[in-house]
Amino acid sequence: MKARIKFSKTGSMRFIGHLDVMRYFQKAFRRADIALSCSQGFSPHQLMSFASPLGIGLSSDAEYLDIVLEDGESVDGFVPRLNAVMNDEIRVKGFTLLEESSKTSMAVLAACDYLVTVKKGKDSFLLDIPGRREAVKELLAQDSIEICKKTKRSEKIVDIRENIYQITDSLQEFEAFTGISYGTAALDPVEYSPVLYMQLTAGSVVNIKPELVIEALCRQAGEEYGWLSYQIHRMEMYADMDAVKGEVHTMSSATPCRLVPLSEYGRNEDFLRHKETVPKKN
Template identity: 40%
Template sequence: MKLRVKFRKFGPIRFIGHLDVMRFFQKAIRRAGIDVAYTTGFSPHQIMSFAAPLGVGLCSNGEYMDIEVNSMESCQDILERLNRVSVPGIEVISVKILPEGAENAMASVAAASYTVRFREGKEPAADIEAALPGFLEREHIPITKKTKKGSREVDLKPGIFRLEWQSGAFFMLVDASSGGNIKPVQLLEALLAECGETLQENALSITREDVYTDIGTKDTPELVPLEDIGSPS
């Protein structure tokens, strides 16, 4: 049986890197006494898939991990068991059963939503709220992306599904697929560049709100949170 686990990551735990969060859950699953399935072979490991990796320093209200169990009492029981052995800063908020043949968390990621604030003392001088409509009307938003081999130009525009300014914070829904992932920092850098400013180092406080998959067709995409793929029992 495949389960999709949704969890929050917050507070000091935001400094724990993605690989270490995976290690944390491997150990937590053992502590929780969950009857998890293992791969076969000389060094078996737990069958586990994480959705989009979260950068160090970011909080999240919607992280996902798929696991496979041989048996369980109920989704609620798995949730409670995991939270009992967790640390403040990692909280499981839902456990769902995935339908037969569902894509794993990693493969199914299409988009992610974020709330982004400027840290105190690192707010830009320009009126970004005023600059926003013009920015969004542009046909192309080219940025230079640094890669291992050098740098290349990419267009952010097709990957911006929503970008709003609400009471002192940006809310954004952007492409998070393996081919077109947009980082909130890239988007804010481009917006500030529009205002003739550069983003200060470590200026943003970022919370990922959720991760989405696309259940629509090629012409009419339909983004839904990853947890909606599963059912509660």
């Protein structure tokens, strides 16, 4: 029985790496006595996969984990049951059963929303409202935004202009664009001053990290990019309803993309009675 979990990762849990989050969930499922289907062999492991690893230091309100439930026994009351054995800084925010034919969230991931904040006590030209608006306008006016993308294996120059679906300093504008009401982010606005919201291409083919966009803005402003000054917070992850296999949607693509949050993609409609509810923190 395929299912998808949406969870947040904040506070001190920002320092827990992706593989450790995986181990954390494996243990949490066992504590909650939620049986997951396992791989075969002498060291069977629970079947689970994440939509997209979150880098160390980043926080999120919308991480997605796909699992395969052994049976329907745990479906009722799934969220409170799992949250009861979790810590305060990784919380399950949603649970949905998927169609058995649905692809993994990793395979369908098309875009992510990010909030960029400046940490308390840090300086950044983005703290200045007219300044950052001007900077964004100038950035988007360019035909191409070339950035050096470093991976473990190589360095290459990529143009990220077409992969910035939206960038603004206004939450209202961003909500109007994405059609999502985000509510309050799990970030203390005293510690972290919001400066920009952005929606970027994500997924296994092309994945644009928000750091690259900040870096481009800094370079354009002739400022040094101090990565420690910023707290980046993931707000949502999307699948593209009209995705074409192997193609990446860009701003100039012929077919517009139709993004839906991963929590709504591939959902088993018989499961509507278990509609996502945001549980109260206990």
